[in-house]
Amino acid sequence: MFRFRLRLCTAIFCLSTAAGSVAAGNGDTLTMLFSGHLLRLNKPCTVNDNKEIRIEFGKGGIHNIADGEYIRDISYALKCSGIGDNSRVYMTINAPTTGDDALTMRSDTSGLGVRILREGQPLALNTAIEINPAAPPHLQAQLVADPKAPLVPKAFTASGSLIVEYL
Numbered sequence: 001m002f003r004f005r006l007r008l009c010t011a012i013f014c015l016s017t018a019a020g021s022v023a024a025g026n027g028d029t030l031t032m033l034f035s036g037h038l039l040r041l042n043k044p045c046t047v048n049d050n051k052e053i054r055i056e057f058g059k060g061g062i063h064n065i066a067d068g069e070y071i072r073d074i075s076y077a078l079k080c081s082g083i084g085d086n087s088r089v090y091m092t093i094n095a096p097t098t099g100d101d102a103l104t105m106r107s108d109t110s111g112l113g114v115r116i117l118r119e120g121q122p123l124a125l126n127t128a129i130e131i132n133p134a135a136p137p138h139l140q141a142q143l144v145a146d147p148k149a150p151l152v153p154k155a156f157t158a159s160g161s162l163i164v165e166y167l
Contacts, residue, residue, distance in 0.1 A: 043080075043082065043165060043166055043167075044163070045078050045079060045080035045083075045133065045164040045165060045166065046079040046080075046081075047076055047077075047162050047164055048076045049077065053074060053162065055074060055141045056072070057070055057143060062145070062151045062153060065112070065143045065144070066145045066147070068142060070142065070143035071141070072141050073140055074116070074141055076139070078133050080133045080164070080166055083166055088167050089130065089132070089133045089165070089166040090128040090129065090130055090131065090166070090167075091128065091129055091136075091162070091163070091164050092126065092128045092129070092162075092163045092164075093116055093123065093125055093126070093160050093162055093163075094160055094161045095125050095126070095160025096160075098113045101113065102125060103115055103122040103125065104144050105125060105158050105160055107157060107158035108156055108157050108158070109151075109152070109154060109156040110146075110152075111146040111149030111151045112143065112144070112146070113144045113146065114141050114142065114144065115141070115143075116139060116140070116142075116160075117139065118137045118139060125160070131164070133164070133166075
């Protein structure tokens with residue numbers, strides 16, 4: 001994934017007008033010229049050799065989800081080629097949330113979500129965090145039940161994108 005940002009070289013807008021003339025409000029035109037340089041600021045890393053990361057929870061009891069018992073490790077590998085000593089590396093997990101909980105990824109089953117844990121603590125979704133690529137964080141997926149919605153036994157799916165990039 002490539003991200004581009006437009007960075008203006010100067011904060012001054014170049015106005016093209018004839019010397020000493022000013023555009024009046026009577027239909028005259030004023031030409032404005034905006035200039036800048038397009039720079040590639042973020043460079044992507046390769047996550048898991050560009051292979052899908054799958055986490056299987058298997059079968060289990062609904063009551064155990066509410067107890068937080070369903071936690072699985074997320075195994076992944078990072079390759080950030082060309083990284084310099086002064087580079088800053090960021091990780092983001094982009095995923096739709098459950099609406100009332102920005103920490104929980106929405107699944108296709110009502111009342112069931114997936115929380116991503118970083119070193120055992122909930123990780124904010126859709127927010128970049130700085131990481132050390134030489135020692136990437138230990139990530140886990142935890143099933144979470146919404147206490148306001150009854151769970152029904154059935155198969156489920158939840159998905160998101162793990163993005164790692166550096167400056």
